[in-house]
Amino acid sequence: xxxxxxxxxxxxxxxxxxxxxxxxxxxxxxxxxxxxxxxxxxxxxxxxxxxxxxxxxxxxxxxxxxxxxxxxxxxxxxxxxxxxxxxxxxxxxxxxxxxxxxxxxxxxxxxxxxxxxxxxxxxxxxxxxxxxxxxxxxxxxxxxxxxxxxxxxxxxxxxxxxxxxxxxxxxxxxxxxxxxxxxxxxxxxxxxxxxxxxxx
Ligand SMILES: [Zn+2]
Numbered sequence: 001x002x003x004x005x006x007x008x009x010x011x012x013x014x015x016x017x018x019x020x021x022x023x024x025x026x027x028x029x030x031x032x033x034x035x036x037x038x039x040x041x042x043x044x045x046x047x048x049x050x051x052x053x054x055x056x057x058x059x060x061x062x063x064x065x066x067x068x069x070x071x072x073x074x075x076x077x078x079x080x081x082x083x084x085x086x087x088x089x090x091x092x093x094x095x096x097x098x099x100x101x102x103x104x105x106x107x108x109x110x111x112x113x114x115x116x117x118x119x120x121x122x123x124x125x126x127x128x129x130x131x132x133x134x135x136x137x138x139x140x141x142x143x144x145x146x147x148x149x150x151x152x153x154x155x156x157x158x159x160x161x162x163x164x165x166x167x168x169x170x171x172x173x174x175x176x177x178x179x180x181x182x183x184x185x186x187x188x189x190x191x192x193x194x195x196x197x198x199x200x
Contacts (some may be wrong), residue, residue, distance in 0.1 A: 018171075024149035025142040027099045033068035035075060035101075038086035042108040046155045051123035051147055051163045052112055053184050055135075055175040060095050060128030062136075067094035070127050084110050089125045091146070097138025099146055100127075106156045113170040121164075122150055129177030140183055147187070162191035 056074060061067035075087040082088075088110040089102040102125075103109050111123035124146060128137045134140070147163065150156035165184045166174035175184060184190065 023145060023147045025097065026097050027065060027101055028068070030101050030104075032145045033062045033065075033071045034102055035071070035087070036079065038103070039079065039141050040085035040105075041103070044106055044108040044119060046106060046176060046198075047157045047161075048120045048122060048155065049157055049161060050117055051150065051161060052117060052169065053134045053143070053157060053175050053187075053191075054088075054089065054111060054122045054123060054125035054166045055162065055179060056092065056125050056127050057129050057174065057176070058127070060152045062095045064096065064098065066099060067096055067098065067127060070094070071100050078110070082110075086110075086142045091122070092127055093135070093139050093142050093146070095136045095139050097136065097142045099142055105150075105153065112166065113172070117164075117169050122156060126175065126179065130179035131173060132176075132178050134179055134182060143183075144187065147189075161189055163187045163189050164192055168192035 004163070017051070039198050058074065061068050061070045071092065073086070078084045078088050079086065087102045090104060090107070090109045090111070091102050092100045094100060109118050109123040110119070112121060124143065126139055126143065128135060141177070151158050151161070163184070165180045166172050167180065185192065
């Protein structure tokens, strides 16, 4: 009995240690959310320089079932209406605090609207509309953790990488004013235009 308790403690300690080292939040795979196969793809060389934050400006969700449904809807829209090869973002984050795999780490996205960023960034979108409300605390934590995860995985250049909001690279209201001001601009290594540059 004593030995089995000790074993359980060791396993639990190892698991929490691995999570801390890896720094990655839970990632729901494409097969888990029921993704269609992409109709094409273009390899993206990593590590990339940029981490671009979006919001979907659509439905929010609060568990794996509802977030998976939102994911399938976005993928259908991007493929069937926009004519893209796949869902545009590399990853998305639900109100449940899970990260949902979009195109993944090594595939060029269709999210920034600017080729030089699509080919050199991880594009991550928060599921919901955040111009006047904030994502859940779980989603915000997952976003912050996911940057660490990207660095640990060797997908984002350490130290000199830049976090940007979509509106820092293109004229758009994305990722939503409140979320952009209250969180994205406060993230480590945020490197959008300075206030001085905006005024000029
Ligand atoms: Zn966007």
